[in-house]
Amino acid sequence: MMTRRGRERWILLSNCQTLSLARAITALAETVDCAACDAWQMADRLAEDPDYFRQFDFMLVLANLRDFPGFPAERLPPHADVPCFNFTGYHPDCCYVAADGERIGDGPIGPYHSMIALAGYKEQLSPEATARFFNGRIYEQAGYYRQWLAQRDRMIARFAEFGYDIRGVFRKAGRGRSFMHTIDHPDIVLVMELAKVILRRLDRSYREEAPLPVDALANMSWPVYPEVGEQLGVAGDYRFRPTDSYAALGLDDYLETAFASFGRWDRSRLRVAWQVQPRLQHIRQLIREAL
Amino acid sequence: MTSPYGDLPDHHFWRRSIASVEAHRLDPVVRTRFRIAPNDRIATAGSCFAQHIARRLQTIGDYYLVVEDGADLPTEARTERQYGLFSARYGNIYTAAQLWQLWREAYGEWSSQDDAWPGRDGGWVDPFRPTVETFASRAEVAADRATHLAAVRHLFERCDILVFTLGLTEAWRAVGDGAVYPLAPGVAGGSYNPGLHEFVNYTVGEVEADLGRFLIAAKERNPGLRVILTVSPVPLAATFEDRSVLVSTTYSKAVLRVAAETMIRRFDWVDYFPSYEIIVGSPTGGLYYGPDDREVNPLGVAHVMRLFQRHYIDGDAEPTAGAISTADAMTDDGVICDETLIERWRG
Numbered sequence: 172m173m174t175r176r177g178r179e180r181w182i183l184l185s186n187c188q189t190l191s192l193a194r195a196i197t198a199l200a201e202t203v204d205c206a207a208c209d210a211w212q213m214a215d216r217l218a219e220d221p222d223y224f225r226q227f228d229f230m231l232v233l234a235n236l237r238d239f240p241g242f243p244a245e246r247l248p249p250h251a252d253v254p255c256f257n258f259t260g261y262h263p264d265c266c267y268v269a270a271d272g273e274r275i276g277d278g279p280i281g282p283y284h285s286m287i288a289l290a291g292y293k294e295q296l297s298p299e300a301t302a303r304f305f306n307g308r309i310y311e312q313a314g315y316y317r318q319w320l321a322q323r324d325r326m327i328a329r330f331a332e333f334g335y336d337i338r339g340v341f342r343k344a345g346r347g348r349s350f351m352h353t354i355d356h357p358d359i360v361l362v363m364e365l366a367k368v369i370l371r372r373l374d375r376s377y378r379e380e381a382p383l384p385v386d387a388l389a390n391m392s393w394p395v396y397p398e399v400g401e402q403l404g405v406a407g408d409y410r411f412r413p414t415d416s417y418a419a420l421g422l423d424d425y426l427e428t429a430f431a432s433f434g435r436w437d438r439s440r441l442r443v444a445w446q447v448q449p450r451l452q453h454i455r456q457l458i459r460e461a462l
Numbered sequence: 463m464t465s466p467y468g469d470l471p472d473h474h475f476w477r478r479s480i481a482s483v484e485a486h487r488l489d490p491v492v493r494t495r496f497r498i499a500p501n502d503r504i505a506t507a508g509s510c511f512a513q514h515i516a517r518r519l520q521t522i523g524d525y526y527l528v529v530e531d532g533a534d535l536p537t538e539a540r541t542e543r544q545y546g547l548f549s550a551r552y553g554n555i556y557t558a559a560q561l562w563q564l565w566r567e568a569y570g571e572w573s574s575q576d577d578a579w580p581g582r583d584g585g586w587v588d589p590f591r592p593t594v595e596t597f598a599s600r601a602e603v604a605a606d607r608a609t610h611l612a613a614v615r616h617l618f619e620r621c622d623i624l625v626f627t628l629g630l631t632e633a634w635r636a637v638g639d640g641a642v643y644p645l646a647p648g649v650a651g652g653s654y655n656p657g658l659h660e661f662v663n664y665t666v667g668e669v670e671a672d673l674g675r676f677l678i679a680a681k682e683r684n685p686g687l688r689v690i691l692t693v694s695p696v697p698l699a700a701t702f703e704d705r706s707v708l709v710s711t712t713y714s715k716a717v718l719r720v721a722a723e724t725m726i727r728r729f730d731w732v733d734y735f736p737s738y739e740i741i742v743g744s745p746t747g748g749l750y751y752g753p754d755d756r757e758v759n760p761l762g763v764a765h766v767m768r769l770f771q772r773h774y775i776d777g778d779a780e781p782t783a784g785a786i787s788t789a790d791a792m793t794d795d796g797v798i799c800d801e802t803l804i805e806r807w808r809g
Contacts, residue, residue, distance in 0.1 A: 347485060403486045404761050406759075
């Protein structure tokens with residue numbers, strides 16, 4: 172199916188990155204308009220039209236969504252899978268925290284939390300006492316400085332599994348700046364580079380430069396801590412920007428608010444994902460040793 | 463078909479070692495001639511970029527040798543009077559001529575006819591380190607200079623490693639005895655007199671000669687000495703040549719870089735550390751300068767000192783993917799954000 176303008180109609184089914192990536196593909200592609208459908212819109216659209224996705228010429232699917240309830244594996248147009256881009260290299264202290272298995276989404280920075288703050292809370296420190304553990308020595312010992320390279324290689328390998336070569340995007344999008352707002356919200360500069368990789372892989376022509384679309388994920392941000400930024404050629408700070416707010420919280424204010432948020436639960440009920448549990452335990456150990 | 467480039471390692475090739483590396487991972491240090499051992503004492507001297515090196519060295523360990531530390535003074539006074547800014551209180555040594563002159567003066571081979579200049583705001587300053595301190599009298603200038611020169615001798619004889627940062631080729635000197643000043647007369651003391659003072663812009667041969675003489679003399683005094691030469695990436699603040707300061711900067715840095723190269727070819731105990739290339743090179747071009755495109759920002763200093771520490775002290779290469787712990791690559795692979803927030807991201 173071609174539009175009257177002769178452009179292919181694509182649809183991207185993905186997560187919170189959907190809108191940014193769809194916009195970037197449309198902005199860069201010579202012959203493609205890409206619509207967006209995120210995971211939570213999928214059910215409604217399929218309820219209205221079980222063949223909703225088949226009205227498009229081509230579909231990009233976030234690979235992880237194949238296990239999502241109601242995923243219409245048998246009712247797809249020609250399609251390709253795309254992995255999710257997440258990257259903790261700039262924000263190695265940032266993590267999700269769950270209480271009784273449910274992610275805490277209403278913390279001071281929405282669903283994102285500081286692992287050092289959580290460690291301090293679990294060790295029964297005050298926010299003030301926890302603040303002093305935000306320092307280069309802790310970051311180094313907790314492995315924060317090793318994250319960027321490890322995460323870069325992890326992402327390169329992950330995208331390579333699907334045939335995408337993203338080795339060059341880090342150099343371009345990360346030149347003197349962080350390309351992540353949070354650990355799983357890439358900024359539009361990075362997403363534009365990913366869009367080029369996808370279009371190249373699928374043999375669609377694209378412009379090397381195009382005006383940047385509105386960054387759909389820029390409504391909150393986790394700071395690049397100065398000590399971490401120093402390792403990465405990025406100017407850092409301790410300014411935690413809550414959702415839809417331009418008045419960022421300093422470290423002390425962030426910790427006070429985060430501790431109040433954690434305080435709704437017993438310490439033992441707060442958990443991070445199993446993959447990063449060892450890091451949390453290591454930080455708790457470092458704190459205990461320093462006390 | 464064979465080529466002499468065929469079997470060379472990656473660092474020989476721009477595409478493999480530069481164009482494929484992220485800016486903050488740029489590492490042009492292939493090997494060093496020596497390592498800094500835990501007990502080594504490091505002295506610093508040179509232009510203002512050497513101050514950054516000195517400051518960072520003090521955070522790495524106990525390597526930094528300071529022979530004039532003003533330990534008996536309050537912290538504020540120490541800072542104001544430039545104690546600890548460098549290993550000795552010589553202020554900025556911008557030119558190789560100035561370094562060689564300091565050596566000769568320290569060992570009684572030369573003395574200046576110019577013992578003191580009137581300070582800009584009263585008092586008296588040392589013409590050869592006019593920003594270090596303003597003294598109440600000429601006699602105090604002379605007395606402190608004698609103390610300073612003794613400290614300089616002590617420094618050159620005790621240090622294991624001297625890090626010297628070459629800064630400038632342009633200087634002002636006395637017509638009478640050829641004394642080389644760090645700053646033009648009238649800038650931070652004294653008064654410019656065309657009959658007494660002249661401008662000089664050293665050639666590469668002159669820089670090599672002065673630097674070579676200093677290195678030979680210092681090694682004779684201190685046989686264990688090793689030297690790390692760097693070239694300051696800080697552009698000239700001003701040129702006296704009748705041309706753009708940018709063009710003069712290029713000349714000056716090119717001369718200093720060639721002179722450093724000549725020294726490492728002559729002396730196997732002299733090394734060159736490419737801080738200049740890290741800051742100025744096109745891979746990081748501009749990222750590491752402040753708003754005036756002249757001052758090096760803290761990120762640039764951090765990059766330089768990260769590599770300095772990695773290669774001279776830790777002796778490590780950057781961790782490769784294979785060497786990085788699996789734990790560092792582990793993330794909470796939560797590709798599905800909180801549903802309650804998704805409406806915001808739909809725009």
